[in-house]
Amino acid sequence: MAGVELPSPDRTPTIRDVAELAGVATSTVSRALSNPDRVNRVTRERIQQVAAQLNYVPSSQARGLSSGRTQAIAVLVPDVTNPFYFDIIRGTQHQLKAAGYTQLLVDTEESAEMEEEALHKMRRSADGFILAASRLTDAQLAESAAAHPMVTINRASANAPTVVIDTPSAIVQSLEHLASLGHSKICFVGGPASSWSNAKRWKAFEDETRERGMTTFRVGPFAPKTTSGAAAADAAAHTGATACIVFNDLLAIGMLQRLRERGVRVPEDMSIVGCDDIFGADFCNPPLTTIASPIEQAGRVAVSMLLAQLNPLQGGPSRRLAVMPTHLTIRGSTGPARVP
Amino acid sequence: MAGVELPSPDRTPTIRDVAELAGVATSTVSRALSNPDRVNRVTRERIQQVAAQLNYVPSSQARGLSSGRTQAIAVLVPDVTNPFYFDIIRGTQHQLKAAGYTQLLVDTEESAEMEEEALHKMRRSADGFILAASRLTDAQLAESAAAHPMVTINRASANAPTVVIDTPSAIVQSLEHLASLGHSKICFVGGPASSWSNAKRWKAFEDETRERGMTTFRVGPFAPKTTSGAAAADAAAHTGATACIVFNDLLAIGMLQRLRERGVRVPEDMSIVGCDDIFGADFCNPPLTTIASPIEQAGRVAVSMLLAQLNPLQGGPSRRLAVMPTHLTIRGSTGPARVP
DNA sequence: CAATTTTTGGCAATCGCTTGCCGACCAGTT
DNA sequence: AACTGGTCGGCAAGCGATTGCCAAAAATTG
Numbered sequence: 001m002a003g004v005e006l007p008s009p010d011r012t013p014t015i016r017d018v019a020e021l022a023g024v025a026t027s028t029v030s031r032a033l034s035n036p037d038r039v040n041r042v043t044r045e046r047i048q049q050v051a052a053q054l055n056y057v058p059s060s061q062a063r064g065l066s067s068g069r070t071q072a073i074a075v076l077v078p079d080v081t082n083p084f085y086f087d088i089i090r091g092t093q094h095q096l097k098a099a100g101y102t103q104l105l106v107d108t109e110e111s112a113e114m115e116e117e118a119l120h121k122m123r124r125s126a127d128g129f130i131l132a133a134s135r136l137t138d139a140q141l142a143e144s145a146a147a148h149p150m151v152t153i154n155r156a157s158a159n160a161p162t163v164v165i166d167t168p169s170a171i172v173q174s175l176e177h178l179a180s181l182g183h184s185k186i187c188f189v190g191g192p193a194s195s196w197s198n199a200k201r202w203k204a205f206e207d208e209t210r211e212r213g214m215t216t217f218r219v220g221p222f223a224p225k226t227t228s229g230a231a232a233a234d235a236a237a238h239t240g241a242t243a244c245i246v247f248n249d250l251l252a253i254g255m256l257q258r259l260r261e262r263g264v265r266v267p268e269d270m271s272i273v274g275c276d277d278i279f280g281a282d283f284c285n286p287p288l289t290t291i292a293s294p295i296e297q298a299g300r301v302a303v304s305m306l307l308a309q310l311n312p313l314q315g316g317p318s319r320r321l322a323v324m325p326t327h328l329t330i331r332g333s334t335g336p337a338r339v340p
Numbered sequence: 341m342a343g344v345e346l347p348s349p350d351r352t353p354t355i356r357d358v359a360e361l362a363g364v365a366t367s368t369v370s371r372a373l374s375n376p377d378r379v380n381r382v383t384r385e386r387i388q389q390v391a392a393q394l395n396y397v398p399s400s401q402a403r404g405l406s407s408g409r410t411q412a413i414a415v416l417v418p419d420v421t422n423p424f425y426f427d428i429i430r431g432t433q434h435q436l437k438a439a440g441y442t443q444l445l446v447d448t449e450e451s452a453e454m455e456e457e458a459l460h461k462m463r464r465s466a467d468g469f470i471l472a473a474s475r476l477t478d479a480q481l482a483e484s485a486a487a488h489p490m491v492t493i494n495r496a497s498a499n500a501p502t503v504v505i506d507t508p509s510a511i512v513q514s515l516e517h518l519a520s521l522g523h524s525k526i527c528f529v530g531g532p533a534s535s536w537s538n539a540k541r542w543k544a545f546e547d548e549t550r551e552r553g554m555t556t557f558r559v560g561p562f563a564p565k566t567t568s569g570a571a572a573a574d575a576a577a578h579t580g581a582t583a584c585i586v587f588n589d590l591l592a593i594g595m596l597q598r599l600r601e602r603g604v605r606v607p608e609d610m611s612i613v614g615c616d617d618i619f620g621a622d623f624c625n626p627p628l629t630t631i632a633s634p635i636e637q638a639g640r641v642a643v644s645m646l647l648a649q650l651n652p653l654q655g656g657p658s659r660r661l662a663v664m665p666t667h668l669t670i671r672g673s674t675g676p677a678r679v680p
Numbered sequence: 681c682a683a684t685t686t687t688t689g690g691c692a693a694t695c696g697c698t699t700g701c702c703g704a705c706c707a708g709t710t
Numbered sequence: 711a712a713c714t715g716g717t718c719g720g721c722a723a724g725c726g727a728t729t730g731c732c733a734a735a736a737a738t739t740g
Contacts, residue, residue: 012464014726025690030728040688060465061410062726064401065695080430083423083619090420093447102465105445107433124352124696125400125442226623253623279423283566283593285625354696365720370698380718402696405725464726 013054022050033058060102064125073306074104074126076118078133082224082250083278084295088132088153091299099307101127110192112136119144128306130299131155135194151306153298155196161305163298163322167197167275168204170291170326174245174273175208177289177328182337183214183243183271187236189255190220191247198247201275205245217241222251229254237264242271242337249274249281249290256284256333267335277329286332293326353394362390373398400442404465413646414444414466416458418473422564422590423618424635428472428493431639439647441467450532452476459484468646470639471495475534491646493638495536501645503638503662507537507615508544510631510666514585514613515548517629517668522677523554523583523611527576529595530560531587538587541615545585557581562591569594577604582677583611589618589630596624596673607675617669626672633666 019026024047031038032047039047050056064070075092077085089105096103104126108114112135119129128149134141138158144150145159152162178186188205191198202218209216217239222228224247233255236244246252252274256266264270266286274281277292301322308318359366364387371378372387379387390396404410415432417425429445436443444466448454452475459469468489474481478498484490485499492502518526528545531538542558549556557579562568564587573595576584586592592614596606604610606626614621617632641662648658 015728016726026727027691027729028689031689034728038688043688055460057461057464059405059726061401061404062695063728065399065405065697065726066728068695068728070401080426080433083426086420086423086426089445090447093420093445097447103445105429105433105443107430107437120395121397124397257623280620280623283597283620283624285623355698356696366697367699367721368719371719374698378718383718399696402725403698405727406696406698408698408725 013056015056015058018047018051018054018056021054022047070125070127071100072102072104072126073128073130073303074106074118074122075130076106076108076115076132076134078108078110078135079224080105080107083280084224084248084250084276085132087278087295088299088302091296091301092130092303093299094296095300095303099303101303101307108135110135110194112140112194116140116144119148123148128310130302130306131160132299132302133195133197149306149309151302151309153302161309161318161320161322163302163305163324165197165293165295165298165324166326167291167293168200170328171201171204171245171275172208173328174289174291175205175212175214177330177334178243178245178271178273179212179214181243181271181335182339184337185215185217185239185241185243187217187219187239187241187244189222189232189236189244189246189251190218191222191224191251193221195224195247201245201247215241220247222247224248224250226250226254226257229256230258233258233262233264237262237270242269243273243334244270245273245275247275249276249278249288252288252290252333253280253284256286256288260285266333269338271334271337273328273334282331289331289334290329291326292329294324298322298324353396355396355398358387358391358394358396361394362387410442410465410467411440412442412444412466413468413470413643414446414458414462415470416446416448416455416472416474418448418450418475419564420445420447423620424564424588424590424616425472427618427635428639428642431636431641432470432643433639434636435640435643439643441643441647448475450475450534452480452534456480456484459488463488468650470642470646471500472639472642473535473537489646489649491642491649493642501649501658501660501662503642503645503664505537505633505635505638505664506666507631507633508540510668511541511544511585511615512548513668514629514631515545515552515554517670517674518583518585518611518613519552519554521583521611521675522679524677525555525557525579525581525583527557527559527579527581527584529562529572529576529584529586529591530558531562531564531591533561535564535587541585541587555581560587562587564588564590566590566594566597569596570598573598573602573604577602577610582609583613583674585613585615587615589614589616589621589628592628592630592673593620593624596626596628600625606673609678611674611677613668613674622671629671629674630669631666632669634664638662638664 015026015029019029032044106118132153134155141157142159150160152160219235222232274288274290277290281288281290355366355369359369372384446458472493474495481497482499490500492500496502559575562572614628614630617630621628621630
């Protein structure tokens with residue numbers, strides 16, 4: 001290397017510094033770095049070497065401005081507080097990082113307005129969106145799916161690819177489990193009214209219990225937080241049901257606590273089935289029987305689908321729907337029905 | 341408004357569109373939007389109205405390119421999996437959003453290399469960094485603190501403002517609690533060797549137990565995960581101690597499970613004190629006595645300190661250190677020492 | 681060996697916004 | 711009436727990349 005020695009003047013190096021040191025034009029540097037085939041091997045290697053030597057990192061700002069791509073994906077979740085979304089975030093984070101993308105995390109606070117606003121405000125700064133458990137209406141969803149690349153998680157949409165966690169089918173399984181334990185009066189403890197998952201879960205519950213001729217109750221809606229568990233527990237206990245299928249584990253865990261306080265024994269007096277198998281479901285007291293979901297994987301799959309949409313490399317149209325399997329995990333919170 | 345009617349040709353509007361419609365130069369639009377005092381009230385209002393009407397959102401890319409500021413903060417955590425960091429993230433997320441900043445979340449996987457890499461790669465795309473429980477060496481930390489605005493959480497640094505959660509002082513309190521229950525043989529269950537917090541906690545433990553003339557043991561290091569709890573429990577049980585102070589709740593919860601499996605009763609045979617009071621500490625079995633920390637608040641404070649550093653508005657130098665108070669929360673995992 | 685095609689690298693126009701600088705305009709002072 | 715100082719808005723130069731277009735060079739072909 002008999003090149004010029006640029007005495008790196010403190011300032012972070014730009015593509016021009018690299019170009020000068022390597023004795024080429026900036027366009028060549030640009031190509032060498034992001035479109036390697038477009039430039040001769042030896043030139044490319046020289047450039048790469050200079051870039052490394054200079055510790056050059058392209059400005060994502062500038063790159064984004066000129067190319068229109070930001071290499072960032074916004075992930076919108078209703079509540080960063082909720083362990084369920086932690087797992088989603090973990091999954092997306094992982095997969096995005098692997099693909100060289102940045103994750104823009106947004107908490108929409110269970111609000112459709114905030115969701116819309118984020119979608120709108122970030123449309124320039126993100127190449128695509130992942131909406132977990134969107135609270136948008138079908139129309140809103142369809143509209144934004146048309147406007148930007150996006151994929152939804154646990155929320156079917158006409159226009160956007162979707163990954164759904166197939167909790168409903170495991171609800172059927174749970175009901176079978178409960179029936180086998182002698183339960184016939186079952187209560188569905190509902191989650192947020194605007195939640196698509198909640199509707200699906202209820203539907204599965206309703207269909208299957210009708211089929212089986214079970215006596216059913218429904219209480220709710222409740223916020224998906226442990227703190228709502230007390231109200232949920234009281235309501236459920238009041239119905240006279242001997243078992244509950246609860247919208248999610250957070251709520252179920254809250255119920256467990258309240259039931260214990262009230263002297264209602266779980267599972268002797270009341271069986272509880274949660275959904276999601278979040279962190280904590282295995283060590284609460286009693287450990288929660290729940291519908292285990294590959295949440296993190298759902299996050300990963302969502303990213304893959306989104307990236308496939310953004311970079312339609314090889315053949316065939318990309319998947320429009322991914323259904324993640326679930327299964328019932330039986331722990332201590334379900335047991336034989338109390339004989340009257 | 342007898343202005344021109346621009347038939348918004350699908351394309352997302354730029355500052356130029358706003359300028360034309362409002363009949364001013366782009367520079368005026370720019371000022372009206374981000375430096376309101378610099379432009380006459382009526383002009384400003386007209387511009388704002390046009391901008392709203394056009395649904396104009398400035399491109400953060402372009403803005404960043406020309407101004408050098410990105411309005412984004414990178415938050416680096418060792419492990420997005422860990423509930424402790426969830427709380428941090430929640431705090432930063434909240435505060436950043438309130439200030440109009442975007443959060444760039446990065447999982448450094450407990451690795452100093454990844455941390456350095458992220459710091460380097462993102463220096464252009466983030467205005468500042470928040471490092472939670474950094475794994476960097478003091479030298480590395482000092483260097484990067486000199487290079488970019490940053491604040492650390494639970495990691496003192498010469499150059500960067502820091503927010504520390506004062507767990508050590510509550511460790512003293514825990515020891516007092518254990519002593520009052522008759523414990524004299526106490527085991528410290530250590531976390532990651534590279535963790536600054538771990539060192540501080542051990543130090544506090546060591547000093548106080550020596551002072552009190554207690555018999556101490558130390559086991560570890562263990563990874564801060566529930567899955568490491570089994571090994572930790574076995575090691576701790578083997579020491580003959582009647583009580584443990586555990587590096588964090590995750591590990592403590594894991595120990596609880598293992599101890600139960602082994603038939604070691606908590607707290608009858610062994611008392612356990614955790615650290616952090618994470619999600620789950622209150623509903624595990626038995627509920628965990630732990631050192632409660634205002635984790636989310638720590639995240640918020642970190643953001644405030646960072647923003648203060650970035651926008652040194654009013655008087656005085658900004659805080660260099662924030663100490664978050666902690667307290668012992670007694671639940672079911674500690675009890676009287678077994679009499680030999 | 682001339683003609684043609686393929687590689688390779690440079691030029692220069694953008695991308696959308698910010699900001700230093702300047703001039704116009706408008707009081708308020710001498 | 712000339713001067714001074716402050717407001718307000720426009721001009722135009724960037725910011726740091728990407729990329730369409732083109733020409734020189736190299737490789738291939740007839």
